[in-house]
Amino acid sequence: MSLLTILRYPDVRLHKRAKSITAFDERLAILISDMAATMYEAPGVGLAATQVDVHEQLIVIDVSETRDQLLTLINPEIIWASPERQIYDEGCLSVPGIFDGVERAAQVHVRAQDATGKSYELKAEGLLAVCIQHEMDHLIGKVFVEYLSPLKRNRIKSKLLKEERELKKERQG
Numbered sequence: 001m002s003l004l005t006i007l008r009y010p011d012v013r014l015h016k017r018a019k020s021i022t023a024f025d026e027r028l029a030i031l032i033s034d035m036a037a038t039m040y041e042a043p044g045v046g047l048a049a050t051q052v053d054v055h056e057q058l059i060v061i062d063v064s065e066t067r068d069q070l071l072t073l074i075n076p077e078i079i080w081a082s083p084e085r086q087i088y089d090e091g092c093l094s095v096p097g098i099f100d101g102v103e104r105a106a107q108v109h110v111r112a113q114d115a116t117g118k119s120y121e122l123k124a125e126g127l128l129a130v131c132i133q134h135e136m137d138h139l140i141g142k143v144f145v146e147y148l149s150p151l152k153r154n155r156i157k158s159k160l161l162k163e164e165r166e167l168k169k170e171r172q173g
Helices: 026-041 126-139 150-172
Strands: 046-048 058-061 071-081 085-092 095-105 107-113 119-125
Touching: 026 046, 026 058, 046 126, 058 126, 071 119, 071 126, 085 126, 095 126, 095 150, 107 126, 119 126
Parallel strands: none
Antiparallel strands: 046 058, 058 071, 071 107, 085 095, 107 119
16 A cells, blocks of 8 residues: 555646546556545545546545545446535645635435446435535546635635745755
């Protein structure tokens, strides 16, 4: 099990669309294990393969308090979204230290595959519904800050780029 490098916004690779997964093999099992370890270590509640520069439709999520209920969604699709909306303060491992309100469907029904390729459906609400929608956005190349105003988005981009420059200086000097 290895920890993977999480891409940071505004890295252009975060905007790549993920491809469907067709091979449910050892490579996929290792990727799921590595992504789960990376998510738990970060610590986060969800991670999309796009965030670790693997452009395949794979998400790992664990919103449990005990951090022992890993959910793997491969080739996920929302088959129903409630008309009721809710605003959650979201954060993202690719946008460290930034949290802001995003409006999403309060409930979703999702169809996905597990690590063996078996299809299943899941009904989600609350934090799990938010997390699924957030991570699925990554698979289409969308980061949660894109729901915010252009002014907020530019401030976030500037702040993260400045932090990146300062980190590089520290490493060099």
